[in-house]
Amino acid sequence: MTTTTAGAGGERINLLKVLGPAHIWGLGVGIVLVGEYMGWNFSVGKGGALASLIACWVIGLLYTCVAMIDSEVTSTVAAAGGQYAQAKHIIGPLMAFNVALYLVMAYTMLEAGNAFVAGDLMKTVAGQLGHENLDSRPFTLLVIAFLAWLNYRGVFMTLTFNFIITAIAFVAVITLFIITGPWLPGVAVTHKEFLTGLPYGWIGVVAALQFGMWYYLGIEGTCQAAEECRSAGRSIPLGTITGMVTLIIAASLTWYVAAGLMPWEYLGQAYTPLYDAATIFGNKPLQAFLFVGTLFSTLASANGCINDASRAWFSMGRDRYMPQWFGAVHPRYRTPFRAIVFLIPIAVVAAYKLPLDGVITFSILSGLLGYTFMSFNVWRFRKLWPLGTIKRGYIHPFHPLPAIVLFILCIAVYFATFLGYADYLISILVFFIFASFWFAWHRYKYVRRGDQFTMPWPRPKGL
Amino acid sequence: MARQPYQPPRQGVPGMIIDSLLMLVLVFFALMAPAWIAEWRAAHEPAAEAAATDGAAPAVTWEELGQNPTMQSAWEKLGKDPAAAKEIIDHRFDYTIDIVKLLFVAALIVFYFWFMLSSSAREYREVIAERFGDKDQG
Numbered sequence: 001m002t003t004t005t006a007g008a009g010g011e012r013i014n015l016l017k018v019l020g021p022a023h024i025w026g027l028g029v030g031i032v033l034v035g036e037y038m039g040w041n042f043s044v045g046k047g048g049a050l051a052s053l054i055a056c057w058v059i060g061l062l063y064t065c066v067a068m069i070d071s072e073v074t075s076t077v078a079a080a081g082g083q084y085a086q087a088k089h090i091i092g093p094l095m096a097f098n099v100a101l102y103l104v105m106a107y108t109m110l111e112a113g114n115a116f117v118a119g120d121l122m123k124t125v126a127g128q129l130g131h132e133n134l135d136s137r138p139f140t141l142l143v144i145a146f147l148a149w150l151n152y153r154g155v156f157m158t159l160t161f162n163f164i165i166t167a168i169a170f171v172a173v174i175t176l177f178i179i180t181g182p183w184l185p186g187v188a189v190t191h192k193e194f195l196t197g198l199p200y201g202w203i204g205v206v207a208a209l210q211f212g213m214w215y216y217l218g219i220e221g222t223c224q225a226a227e228e229c230r231s232a233g234r235s236i237p238l239g240t241i242t243g244m245v246t247l248i249i250a251a252s253l254t255w256y257v258a259a260g261l262m263p264w265e266y267l268g269q270a271y272t273p274l275y276d277a278a279t280i281f282g283n284k285p286l287q288a289f290l291f292v293g294t295l296f297s298t299l300a301s302a303n304g305c306i307n308d309a310s311r312a313w314f315s316m317g318r319d320r321y322m323p324q325w326f327g328a329v330h331p332r333y334r335t336p337f338r339a340i341v342f343l344i345p346i347a348v349v350a351a352y353k354l355p356l357d358g359v360i361t362f363s364i365l366s367g368l369l370g371y372t373f374m375s376f377n378v379w380r381f382r383k384l385w386p387l388g389t390i391k392r393g394y395i396h397p398f399h400p401l402p403a404i405v406l407f408i409l410c411i412a413v414y415f416a417t418f419l420g421y422a423d424y425l426i427s428i429l430v431f432f433i434f435a436s437f438w439f440a441w442h443r444y445k446y447v448r449r450g451d452q453f454t455m456p457w458p459r460p461k462g463l
Numbered sequence: 464m465a466r467q468p469y470q471p472p473r474q475g476v477p478g479m480i481i482d483s484l485l486m487l488v489l490v491f492f493a494l495m496a497p498a499w500i501a502e503w504r505a506a507h508e509p510a511a512e513a514a515a516t517d518g519a520a521p522a523v524t525w526e527e528l529g530q531n532p533t534m535q536s537a538w539e540k541l542g543k544d545p546a547a548a549k550e551i552i553d554h555r556f557d558y559t560i561d562i563v564k565l566l567f568v569a570a571l572i573v574f575y576f577w578f579m580l581s582s583s584a585r586e587y588r589e590v591i592a593e594r595f596g597d598k599d600q601g
Binding site for chain 1: 468480482490493494497501530531537538540541543548552554556558560561571578580582584585586588591592595598
């Protein structure tokens with residue numbers, strides 16, 4: 001993709017280049033940090049607390065492979081658009097269309113889940129204050145509408161807002177950890193009393209891999225904002241790497257505190273486990289801070305998700321994979337405003353009609369399909385342009401081992417999802433199959449062939 | 464020398480609207496299908512119906528639920544009595560594997576990636592031919 005885009009009236013308008021490493025950190029961590037506040041704990045429900053910890057480590061290996069592979073390909077495919085641009089240059093248009101849809105679905109479902117939790121948090125707190133049966137849905141709608149408006153108005157304001165509220169949410173996790181004093185086992189956190197082994201046996205550990213993805217899902221979305229960075233080469237790696245470090249710390253603290261404060265059966269189905277941890281601890285200021293942290297993490301995540309999903313949809317409009325109408329930039333705010341508005345009803349339907357674990361499962365599966373793509377993408381990349389034929393920003397070691405490990409772990413997570421959520425797996429596969437038929441047999445005729453390859457590389461080997 | 468660039472047809476407004484609506488409908492069905500299946504199952508499972516008409520559940524104790532005093536204290540701080548906790552504790556996943564369903568899902572995944580990769584490969588050859596020229600032209 002180039003940095004110049006067609007406006008609604010055919011004029012050429014650029015997206016604003018205003019973002020730095022802190023914004024990228026805010027975008028990446030903002031999307032994923034909510035995974036420490038909610039969602040990861042469904043892995044406890046699928047296999048117990050210890051299974052969740054094992055899943056956290058195993059899926060950490062999956063994301064290490066993703067990071068290694070993505071670093072090489074992204075540093076070489078220096079076009080914005082992340083995995084979408086990679087797919088266009090290495091696999092082909094239908095794969096790129098699917099990759100963009102994975103991004104849209106993963107982020108829009110995550111946005112819906114965030115809005116759902118924000119609404120549910122309001123309901124919980126209202127109940128604790130004596131206002132039972134508060135309807136959470138207006139809050140859910142308000143979150144989606146407010147953040148869509150914020151994104152509509154401009155990326156700089158949006159991601160500056162994200163940076164601030166993400167930082168506060170992260171401080172809240174650290175505060176919870178410090179105040180509960182986990183270095184004094186048996187005082188507040190009592191793992192000896194709560195850890196009950198593996199309630200489902202080892203099949204539960206495999207099943208827990210599904211929601212183990214939630215600890216890290218979405219960090220790779222930072223590269224979606226490359227086109228709006230002042231210096232993408234500096235901002236993207238720096239923001240992403242510091243973001244991963246932040247998340248690893250937050251995930252470890254979260255599991256340790258939550259698993260030592262509440263029974264696994266409760267933890268495995270809670271919508272706001274960290275807020276619940278503060279409630280159990282009985283410290284009112286801490287509870288209030290965790291309320292703020294939970295709310296801010298959901299807002300930051302939903303905000304980043306709208307940013308990323310709309311840019312993926314916008315890119316498809318610009319490349320005519322979707323109607324060109326979506327490829328317009330707002331003449332004043334310089335944002336992909338039509339894509340932002342179009343995705344609102346999808347988020348609202350998901351937030352209103354689906355259970356939280358279902359919404360999260362759709363998001364996880366969309367991400368998982370994208371990671372499966374990465375495993376054969378890097379293999380083909382090395383085959384079409386062997387080392388030495390083009391300049392690479394980074395060469396990942398041990399190829400093809402990371403691709404093989406990633407592929408095997410992806411299969412394990414498909415199986416983990418099959419255990420308990422098979423209907424969701426079938427539904428999303430059928431959706432992507434139909435969408436692929438539609439693209440291959442109808443939509444592709446509108447695509448300009450030569451425009452799909454913009455990198456200054458030599459002809460791919462063997463083609 | 465690159466081949467003559469492909470000139471795509473211009474899509475009219477009605478076509479754009481139809482394509483956009485079609486995608487919305489597809490997404491909507493994908494999202495709602497599991498919920499509809501769950502509703503259908505709930506309505507057709509005799510065991511669930513019988514349980515629903517059984518009336519009030521007998522009282523349970525923390526000991527019967529296998530909860531030690533620390534766990535019991537945590538449940539109470541979360542506002543759950545033994546009856547409410549039982550509902551949560553009794554909710555268990557069934558990991559019995561339906562081999563036919565598993566094979567069906569595996570076939571779907573294989574077909575999906577096969578179709579996508581083979582179609583992409585064909586389209587990619589067109590992209591490369593337009594960008595770099597046909598192979599025999601160098």
